[in-house]
Amino acid sequence: MDRHGIRTPAATAPARPAGTAAALVPAGRASTVWRAARPGERLCLATGTALVLWGLAHLLVFAVDGGPWDGPVSWRKPVTFGLSFGLTLISVTWVTSYLRIGARPRTVLLVVFAADCVVEVAGITLQAWRHVPSHLNTATPFDSGVAMTLAVGGGVLVVVLSVFAAAAFRHRPDGPPGMPLALRSGFAILIVALLSGAVMIARGVVLSRTGHQEAAYHSTAPLKPLHAVALHAVLVLPALAWLLSRTAWSAAARRRIVRAAAGGYTAAVLGAGVWAALTW
Template sequence: MTQVVAAARLRALRPVERVAHLVGALLMLSGVVHFGVFLADDGPWEGPVSWRKPTTFGLSFGLTLITVAWVTRFLVMSPRPRAWLLGVFTADCVLEVAGITVQAWRRVPSHFNTSTPASRAIATALALGGAVLVVVLVSFAVIALRGRVRGPSDLRLALRAGWGLLLLTLVTGVAMVAKGSILYRTQSPQIAYETAGSLKPVHGVALHAILVLPLLAVVLRALGRPEPLRYRAVRLATWLYILATVIAAVISLT
């Protein structure tokens, strides 16, 4: 019965959504595989050249892609622009993970690395891809924060809070890239690699609010909880998530 329901839900997805889910699953599988490579290789987990980056980028980008494909179904927007934005986001996720992965196998840093023509091309592609990611996600976030969201009150609250925290993720991501690029050019690559990622705690915590909060609303609804109770639970979870994000920000800044 579970397999029949899953197959029916998969068929109900639009083609671009099915592609996004499939690509997201493959990216997450890539992250798992590279974690296995890390265990077998016995190399360092931290540092600019490590198996941590293809592992975490594969898992994070894959999960985020699946999440965005799901939560954008609740946005009130024309199907064609959504399909285009989701398609661009899917391709961009592949680009980002592929660039990180190629550099990991080449045993050279991925970000800020312009030491050779190949590394310069990959670093440029990653930077341009990051800019595209920001444009796409901000476009979705603006629609959500303007109230153009369908669903019960608890789900609307969860989506607006999730997209709002995702904007914080984008800000911290851009700040880390900008800081690293400046330090790489003005001081040294070593300083850039050691200090550019200082905002990773808040970046990582805020990133997945867009999954956690709407998922809570959907699960409570599936359990048959009344809407007022669901709304209070989501509101409490939102404040707790904001508190966790503030704590992560303090850790990042100190």
């Protein structure tokens, strides 16, 4: 009320500048509390950032220690896995805020996903420091245990991300024009990445158990480009839709751009798939 006792509208909170945490609030949902303020989401974002820094730190280790960049034993693995898992965790934490999914189930799934990302990167890093392969390595009981843990962790990743993908297609996601298509395309392509990863592991296990250990380590090479390209569509396409929402272009124009980008990304994934089939 004012000094005369007349009820007045509540003061509107000042808008946060673009590029701050408020930018994570989906367009059309300004009344929703910024999701990153929730402890579970803050934990996931912090964990993803730590994994990215972990990958960068091992890039310095590689620069100092040297050694091969390719192959089953190299510093490349903690670098690339730290960066990939960190970026994917941050991406999934952000983009799932647009999905029509309950807050509690989303938080539980995100925390499980974050813990699994840490386990995966930790196992790979441990084996890199031991100078032994991380995946498909059954040389000792300990190595077998690490390889099995990584394989089980991969299964957990598939389940969690598949649940989010199903949510994206079950109900139309929120967000600015183009965001629903970006999210659905990103998650669909992400499933391709998960399937290609599962095929790599399955083929490697078969070769390893039939006495072709060296062939098992090299059998994953043809599918690596497909896996890498498809893995980050869930970040690239939604990020494009979000950036377009900051422009003055019409909603129809933004949708067309996102549609073209999704088509181009799909073509790149198909190209990587063809290359994998030809070099298998």
